[in-house]
Amino acid sequence: MLSTQKRPVPASATAGFTLIELVVVVVMLGVLATLAAPAWQTVMNRQRVAVAQRDALAAIREAQANTQRDIRPWQTCFRTNNNRVEVLVHPIAPPNNPLNCPTNNPGWRYLGGETSKDVQILASNTNLPLRNGMPxxxxxxxxxxxxxxxxxxxxxxxxxxxxxxxxxQSGPRRCVILPSILGAARSARDAACNP
Known part of the structure; x- marks a missing residue:
């Protein structure tokens, strides 16, 4: 007599996803990535600009502290070199050192580290005195x-x-402001950075 019982199908033969399910998941991930990319770019731009602002404020305060410590003039210079924003904090000792920002000083460093290539000095909203063409x-x-x-x-x-x-790109603006001759530097952002 023949048995009419069905043999159980092993679980490994029915596990997994169908091609349709995989395509739906891939399409959904693509849509989510498309929606999230601009928001992620905005967050990254805000972070990069904030790092440049923080480092600029620190460099200005470093020069002022060194001035008070050494009882001699110091300055902070900013420039764009090879599409990277750089900063130099150095003492002034005329006539040995020029009053201008030196271009060949080995102390130039990237402002904000590796993010210096993603940030620019916004000339239209910058009114620091120019020395040798550099703020x-x-x-x-x-x-x-x-x-x-x-x-x-x-x-x-x-x-x-x-x-x-x-x-x-358009995006967030961050600035460092020196509101008085006493040189008390403070940070601001967006509309507060307009001259």
């Missing part, structure tokens, strides 16, 4: 802002600022 902050021997070495007629202590933005 700079100079402190005299007692820690006050100084116009020495800047273009003739430059007045300091009137809310000078340097502003950073994502390179080649």
């Amino acid at each position: 700079s902050v100079r402190f005299d021997f007692n820690g006050r802002l100084s116009a020495e070495g800047a273009a003739t007629g430059t007045i300091v202590g009137n809310s000078e600022r340097i502003t950073f933005a994502p390179r080649g």
Whole structure:
């Protein structure tokens, strides 16, 4: 007599996904990635600009602290070199050192580390005195802002600022403002960075 019982199918033969299920999951992931990419880019731009602002503020404060410690002028210079924002904090000792920002000083470093290539100095919102064509902050021997070495007629202590933005894109702006001749630097963002 023949048995009419069905033999159990091993579990390994029925496990897995069908091709249709896999295609649906891949399409859903693609849609989610498309929706999330602009938000992720905005978050990354905000972070990069914030790092540049933080490092610029630290460099300005370093120069002012060194001025007060050494009782001699120091300055902080900013530039864009090979599409990277750089900063230099150095003492001024005329006539040995020029009053301008030196271009060949080995102390130049990337502002914000590796993010320096993704950030730019927003010239339209930057009004620091130019020395050798570079925005700079100079402190005299007692820690006050100084116009020495800047273009003739430059007045300091009137809310000078340097502003950073994502390179080649609109997005968040961050700045460092020196609101008075005493050089008390503070940070601001977006509309507060307008001159």
